[in-house]
Amino acid sequence: MKKQIEQLVMTALQQLAATGVIPQDAVSRPKIERTRDSKHGDFATNAAMVLAKAARTNPRELAQLLLDELPSTDLLEHCEIAAPGFINFTLTSTAYHRLIPSILSLSHRYGRSDLGNGKRVQVEFVSANPTGPLHVGHGRGAAYGSVVADLLKAVGFDVHREYYVNDAGRQMDILATSIWLRYLELCDETLTFPANGYKGDYVWDIAATLHRDHGEAYQQDALSVFEGIEEDEPDGGDKEAHIDGLIERAKQLLGDNRYRFVFELGLNIILDDIRDDLSLFGVNYDEWYSERSLTESGAVNQAIERLRNNNQLYEKAGALWFRSTDFGDEKDRVVVRDNGQTTYFASDIAYHMDKLERGFDRVIDVWGADHHGYIPRVKAALTALGDDTSKLDVLLVQFAILYRGGEKLQMSTRSGQFVTLRELRKEVGADAARFFYVMRKCEQHMDFDLDLAKSQSSDNPVYYVQYAHARICSVFQQAAEQKIPFENDPSAVDYGRLSESHEQALLTSLAKYPETVESSALSEEPHQLTHYLRELANDFHTYYNTHKFLVEDSALRDARLQLILATRQVLRNGLNLLGVSAPEKM
RNA sequence: GCCCUCGUAGCUCAGCAGGAUAGAGCAAUCGCCUCCUAAGCGAUAGGUCACAGGUUCGACUCCUGUCGAGGGCACCA
Numbered sequence: 001m002k003k004q005i006e007q008l009v010m011t012a013l014q015q016l017a018a019t020g021v022i023p024q025d026a027v028s029r030p031k032i033e034r035t036r037d038s039k040h041g042d043f044a045t046n047a048a049m050v051l052a053k054a055a056r057t058n059p060r061e062l063a064q065l066l067l068d069e070l071p072s073t074d075l076l077e078h079c080e081i082a083a084p085g086f087i088n089f090t091l092t093s094t095a096y097h098r099l100i101p102s103i104l105s106l107s108h109r110y111g112r113s114d115l116g117n118g119k120r121v122q123v124e125f126v127s128a129n130p131t132g133p134l135h136v137g138h139g140r141g142a143a144y145g146s147v148v149a150d151l152l153k154a155v156g157f158d159v160h161r162e163y164y165v166n167d168a169g170r171q172m173d174i175l176a177t178s179i180w181l182r183y184l185e186l187c188d189e190t191l192t193f194p195a196n197g198y199k200g201d202y203v204w205d206i207a208a209t210l211h212r213d214h215g216e217a218y219q220q221d222a223l224s225v226f227e228g229i230e231e232d233e234p235d236g237g238d239k240e241a242h243i244d245g246l247i248e249r250a251k252q253l254l255g256d257n258r259y260r261f262v263f264e265l266g267l268n269i270i271l272d273d274i275r276d277d278l279s280l281f282g283v284n285y286d287e288w289y290s291e292r293s294l295t296e297s298g299a300v301n302q303a304i305e306r307l308r309n310n311n312q313l314y315e316k317a318g319a320l321w322f323r324s325t326d327f328g329d330e331k332d333r334v335v336v337r338d339n340g341q342t343t344y345f346a347s348d349i350a351y352h353m354d355k356l357e358r359g360f361d362r363v364i365d366v367w368g369a370d371h372h373g374y375i376p377r378v379k380a381a382l383t384a385l386g387d388d389t390s391k392l393d394v395l396l397v398q399f400a401i402l403y404r405g406g407e408k409l410q411m412s413t414r415s416g417q418f419v420t421l422r423e424l425r426k427e428v429g430a431d432a433a434r435f436f437y438v439m440r441k442c443e444q445h446m447d448f449d450l451d452l453a454k455s456q457s458s459d460n461p462v463y464y465v466q467y468a469h470a471r472i473c474s475v476f477q478q479a480a481e482q483k484i485p486f487e488n489d490p491s492a493v494d495y496g497r498l499s500e501s502h503e504q505a506l507l508t509s510l511a512k513y514p515e516t517v518e519s520s521a522l523s524e525e526p527h528q529l530t531h532y533l534r535e536l537a538n539d540f541h542t543y544y545n546t547h548k549f550l551v552e553d554s555a556l557r558d559a560r561l562q563l564i565l566a567t568r569q570v571l572r573n574g575l576n577l578l579g580v581s582a583p584e585k586m
Numbered sequence: 587g588c589c590c591u592c593g594u595a596g597c598u599c600a601g602c603a604g605g606a607u608a609g610a611g612c613a614a615u616c617g618c619c620u621c622c623u624a625a626g627c628g629a630u631a632g633g634u635c636a637c638a639g640g641u642u643c644g645a646c647u648c649c650u651g652u653c654g655a656g657g658g659c660a661c662c663a
Binding site for chain 1: 588589590591592597598599600601602603605606607609610611612618621622623624625626627628643644655656657658659660661662663
């Protein structure tokens with residue numbers, strides 16, 4: 001509907017430009033807004049106010065000229081000029097009545113568009129290190145990323161979802177070593193577990209698997225493992241050096257093959273768990289991209305060579321540095337360490353280079369807010385390589401701060417003290433968790449009150465919206481049970497019977513759906529959709545409480561039933577975009 | 587110290603590229619089920635949009651500064 005008004009105003013503007021009232025270059029897509037107050041009609045535009053200066057006239061006069069050029073249409077009941085120069089448009093009731101059969105025939109396609117024109121967009125999200133199960137902090141990125149991807153797809157983009165698997169690097173070595181040490185304990189070795197090791201129960205589980213399947217084949221004397229290793233932190237040593245020493249010792253005592261086996265075992269078990277977890281959360285990927293594959297394919301070295309050829313690298317203190325300060329970063333960054341290992345940053349350069357080379361028109365990274373310092377250096381690298389950084393958008397998701405019993409919870413994968421996404425899902429359900437996560441702007445710090453989310457009370461708006469859907473289903477259930485007939489063809493119904501203000505309110509909300517989806521998608525703000533659905537559900541509940549649908553008057557009954565069928569369709573479409581189910585019964 | 591994000595009702599948050607009297611939900615008070623699911627609806631009350639300047643026809647929205655909250659500033663990933 002908004003689109004249609006926009007077209008009309010655009011035509012009028014072009015007319016004005018053609019007759020020289022306003023300069024040709026002042027013509028642009030007019031801003032059409034929903035009015036806040038129904039006294040001002042359905043839509044309003046400030047076009048006359050914006051263009052008054054260029055036209056060397058006052059806004060009200062220009063508004064009148066614009067109205068004179070407006071093409072005739074049966075959409076508009078009337079148009080009027082208000083206060084400082086707004087033009088208010090009031091739609092005809094037939095414009096609204098046409099909406100119902102239109103929604104019902106479009107069905108699940110209502111709200112979708114081809115705005116994106118099939119442009120290829122990659123959305124990378126979650127990408128948590130496979131060193132432990134996902135926790136509730138990752139949940140927000142998962143819900144947000146997948147909904148953004150769905151929204152973009154709904155408005156016509158060709159979306160590719162990707163998870164970047166950090167399957168190389170020191171953190172993974174720490175995990176492998178942690179598993180091995182727990183395994184040694186299962187072999188009845190006595191040892192003090194390193195302060196910096198992964199202490200979660202899942203490490204015991206993986207160790208137990210190793211022990212069950214391979215007996216003592218990986219056993220070593222604990223004394224020989226710890227002999228000569230630097231002291232751990234509480235004992236006056238350095239915990240980082242301690243764990244690094246243990247990693248080296250593990251590699252040395254187990255040998256390449258056996259070490260690799262433990263490493264892979266941990267990686268695969270955890271990655272499977274993450275995959276399973278996300279899939280049960282309704283989050284699926286087109287691709288799981290391995291960091292290690294970048295090293296193995298030579299892509300990392302290639303990226304470094306490209307930087308070297310562009311004269312962006314220099315050596316200092318045995319390490320190879322990238323001049324990121326030349327491109328706005330705070331300081332230069334190491335790409336190859338003095339021990340010859342490439343850094344995580346080097347992989348990331350290669351990864352982003354690869355993303356752009358794969359031909360995406362747009363690349364979206366959804367990162368935790370703690371990575372924000374990382375953006376300038378990635379963009380710096382891409383600029384240095386001569387790539388187009390405007391194709392890259394980084395969306396930062398703030399952490400969810402967890403509360404339980406009014407108290408803040410601290411989380412750390414390392415210490416094993418965390419609430420997993422799996423636990424959250426089991427306690428509050430995937431529907432509530434997803435809706436809850438996506439209800440807030442991503443850059444907004446979020447308080448996630450576990451007790452509240454678990455309470456399953458009406459505080460949680462997901463139930464409110466789902467309930468509206470279930471209620472509509474129930475009405476048709478009743479109609480069937482009581483054998484109440486109704487017209488099945490939406491275009492054969494007289495919508496002139498819908499004269500109640502509640503019905504008009506509902507129709508207006510239904511008309512807003514495509515605008516909401518478009519706006520949510522283009523601004524990457526799923527919360528707009530959750531707020532919309534809440535309002536739509538509210539319109540329905542109000543209507544439900546005031547008027548009966550299964551009335552004696554069959555023409556009125558038909559009109560009302562088609563209206564709530566259309567409402568059900570929109571509720572379904574919206575919930576579906578959020579990855580939340582639309583139950584028929586509650 | 588520098589850099590991000592945020593600061594709107596008692597609490598949790600909206601406010602759509604600045605636009606017409608600041609909006610919801612919880613919580614509070616008061617009403618509504620012989621009637622399609624009360625996981626619902628209605629009503630009342632509650633705000634100097636952190637503070638101070640600036641930009642203009644007009645600022646919660648843009649700019650600057652101050653104060654406050656969270657996060658980030660590794661040869662970690």
